[in-house]
Amino acid sequence: MIALLSLVATARLLDIVDFGAVAGSNSEAAINANIQALNKAFSTAQSGDTVLVAPAAAGPYTMRGNVVANNLTNVSIRFEGDVVLDDTFDKWPMLNGRRPWLHINGSSNLTISGGGLIDGQGLRWWDASITDSVHGIEGNRPNIMEINASTD
DSSP, rough: OOOOOOOOOOOEEEEEGTTTTOSSSSHHHHHHHHEEEEEEHHHHHHOOOEEEEEEESSSSEEEEOOOEEEEEESSSEEEEEEEEEOOOGGGOOOEEEEEEEEEEESSSSEEOSSOOOEEEOHHHHHHHHHHHHHHTTTTOOOEEEEEESOOO
C-alpha cells in the first residue's frame, strides 16, 4: 500500500488583534502594541494571506509611523475598521528622511481593500506647517503610505 501525502497551502487571515493590537486607546502602550502587531502580521504574511489591519467590530486602532511591509507577494491588506494616526509631532519616527505610516517595499501583486477609514489627522499637521508653530515640520509631515520598488 502506498500512502500519498498532499500538502495544500491555505490562505490565512492575519488579524492584528491576534498579534496583540489594542483598539479604542491612544495610550503610548496601545500605540506601540498596534505598531508591533501590524509589523508582526506583515512579517508573517505569505502568498495568499490577508492582513486585517483594523477589524470592524472594535474601536479605532491608534498608530504612528514605522510600519514596514517588505517583500510581500500575492497578499491582501484589508481595512474593515478605523485607524487613527497619532498627531504627536515629536514622536513620529523618520524613515529614510521621511515619515510614512506604512512603508511597502519590494512587493508585488498586493490588494488593498476594505471599507474602513484611515484618519491621518492632517489638519493639525498642515496648520503647524503653515503657521510654523512647530519648527522644522515643513516638508516633514507624515505620509500615510509609501510604496517603493513594487509592482502590480
